[in-house]
Amino acid sequence: MVTATLTILNSSGFHARPAGLFVETASRFRSVIKVVSGKQTADGKSVLSLMLLGATPGTGITIEAQGEDEVEALNTLAKLIAGRFGEEP
């Protein structure tokens, strides 16, 4: 399993559009993806569970990936978050 800890930087947090983008990206990989925020863990392939994390801008999250393509999955997803989901800085 590989993990990365990042901070949510985009203006709306894990809102509908960013959460949707995250799920679409995560679903391209075979690995199991989890997103941990505080005491809660969300399924990285479930838009509902990601939104229910209630992660607002500035929240620290940890992405966990486990499976055959875990390294590539983690890198791609980390880039998505660091790149503010394509939002203008």
Add this chain to the structure above:
Amino acid sequence: MEQVLKGVPAAPGMAMGRARIHRHAGKRPAESRVADPQEQLSALPAAAEKTTAQLREIMSRLASRTNQEEAGIFKTQLLVLDDPLFMGSVRALILDDCCTAEDAVDRTVLALAEKFKALDDPRLRERATDVRDVGQRLIRNLAGAPDSSQPDAGILFAANLVPSEVSLLEPTQVAAIATEEGSATGHAAILARALNICAVMGLKDVLARVCEGDSVLVDGTSGEIVLDPGDSTIERYRLRHRRQGEALERLAAQRELPAITLDGFHVELAANIAGPQGIPAALAAGAESVGVVGTEFLFLGRDTMPSEEEQFEVYSEIVSGMAPRRVIIRTLDLGADEELPWCQFAHERNPALGLRGVRLCLRQGELFCTQLRAIARAACFGNVAIMLLMISDISEVRRTKEILDRIAAPEVPLGIMVETPAAAIMAGDLAAEVEFFSIGTNDLVQYVLAVDRLDPHLADLYQPFHPAVLRLIRTVCEAAHQHGKWVGVCGEMAADSLAVALFLGLGVDELSMDPRFIPTIKSAIRQTRRSEAVALTEELLALNNAPRIVSRLEQWSLQL
């Protein structure tokens, strides 16, 4: 068989379409245990596929009409449909509890909505609506019910619609509203008019006579609906509607002309609007100001109190959109049929005499301060004033002024709606405290005559031209003018062309109404001589019963 039903004309216009029966969201599918859960499970994929196809169609339709963002709302719904959390819960409920697939979806949606409600972020909390929306669509498809988002416009039938439900309707999807309950002066009707959706209300037992999918014609101008109309009937109504439209166009041509009498007395014609979406209609009708902005739409149909920022954004949009014209913002009021989920109230025996208007505001201190601050901040974008409702005691005005002082907004003009007999009788004292009065005739009539305006059995007793009402209105006008303050009228009476001569005679300074009545009222003002209206009013106020007053006014308006 063609069948004509008569109700109350609640919002003008004509529409044709298929009947769609609205069931209230509170009603859940029957909980029944099934013998074969596998059969229920196997129904899911096809229903989900159908739901996906419908959502994709909605998205492509939206994308061609608006920007991509609106279509994005439905992208989330597509993801929900595929969501392991959502579908996992549905499957588990079917297998473990042996419930029907519909029931499993319903219970899943309810449980998820509860979870969303618990979130801190208000924008995320609102996502519960998306889950509910897609869940209901899936339930309809499981039940094999017709898709309510079909592009052909439908006629929405319901026992009753609350304002928040009407505010969510799209004129593109709902061509008309037909309800068993409700009246022309209720908030639901006011919103229907603002949204340009024609409506007939008070159609007794209509739900027993109409079936889903029936062909229906609705004439919101006359208050009639025709079930299964024949070709000649449709043609007759179309012709009538076109004539009315032409008459309105002629009146609209007067838009740029001032609302002055033949002898030069000016009456300010203002618009009642229910949100920023009402601005274009107000300006198009030639409104000189906004006499009432109802703010209920900000508070209804949501699980949390709107923040100061959120309110400020809406108020400043209206104020800047109407600038330099004055915008009077009415502080929160709730009708008898409305509730705020985030604000617990005791059950009221008689809501019309209950915690309404300023009473509610003063008891919900935080809510009131937030709203007043948001209005005061919007003042830098134009000309704004605050209006309090349901004033029955001078202390309510003084307490509000203290709050305005405390939040450093004393310069925003403060007025009151005069709608309780107490306020009307105390008008002299109140006029010394405030900048203006607006007479809310809908409630004033019901409180003066002790007649519930929503009770169809008492409709004959609800007499706006009752001498007791008219004499009280005179008291209010005189009191305002003695203190150098202006007085307006903002109930349905302001839009009644029969009442124009009367208001001119009393020296009313402003009439605020649904903007589509402005051309008619302006035309009546421009044909009247104020000096004659004053003489007529003297005569009317000496009469002692409403039918004689009305027939005298009818006689007068005929000679114009």
